[in-house]
Amino acid sequence: MKQVTEALIIYADGREICRNGRFGTAAGRREYRGRTTQMVVRQGGRCCLEGYAPMCHGRLFSEQATFEHEDGRGMGGAKRDDRTELPDGTWINGAAHEECNIWKGSRYIDYNRSFQSRRGSTGDAPDDQRNQLSAGSVPDTGQALEG
Ligand SMILES: [Zn+2]
Numbered sequence: 001m002k003q004v005t006e007a008l009i010i011y012a013d014g015r016e017i018c019r020n021g022r023f024g025t026a027a028g029r030r031e032y033r034g035r036t037t038q039m040v041v042r043q044g045g046r047c048c049l050e051g052y053a054p055m056c057h058g059r060l061f062s063e064q065a066t067f068e069h070e071d072g073r074g075m076g077g078a079k080r081d082d083r084t085e086l087p088d089g090t091w092i093n094g095a096a097h098e099e100c101n102i103w104k105g106s107r108y109i110d111y112n113r114s115f116q117s118r119r120g121s122t123g124d125a126p127d128d129q130r131n132q133l134s135a136g137s138v139p140d141t142g143q144a145l146e147g
Helices: 026-042 098-104 111-118 128-135
Strands: 002-004 010-011 016-018 065-066 094-099
Touching: 016 026, 026 065, 026 094, 065 098, 094 098, 098 128
Parallel strands: none
Antiparallel strands: 002 010, 010 016, 065 094
C-alpha cells in the first residue's frame, strides 16, 4: 500500500520518497530541494560528512548541497527514505557536498548522532544567514550522483 501525492510517495511503513526524478513532478523536485535546504540549516551550514570525508572543507551552502541518504538507497532505491526526521524526532539523512556524497556512496555513517548531541547545548547558529545571501548556483545533480 502506498499513497501518492503531487510531491511524495508515502509507504505504509512511513517511508517517503520525493517525486523528484526524471519522471517526477515539479512539486516533488521542490520538496526534495526544500528538504535538502532544511537539513543545511539544521546542520548549522556544515556538511554532514565533515570530519568523515577527507576532502570535506566543512562549510556548506544550500545551493551546493545534495541530499545524502544516511542508509543508502538500496538496490533500485528499495530502501530509499527521503524523510529528514522520524516520528520520534530522530534525525535521518543529511545535506552534503556533492563530492562528499559520492565519496560516502552507500555506506552507513552515523553522522546525525554527533549533530543531535550538539543541538541545544550551545544554541548558536554559525552564520546561517549567509546561506541565503551567497551567490552562484549549482545545477541540479539529479539522482545518479546522490548516495
Ligand atoms: Zn562535505
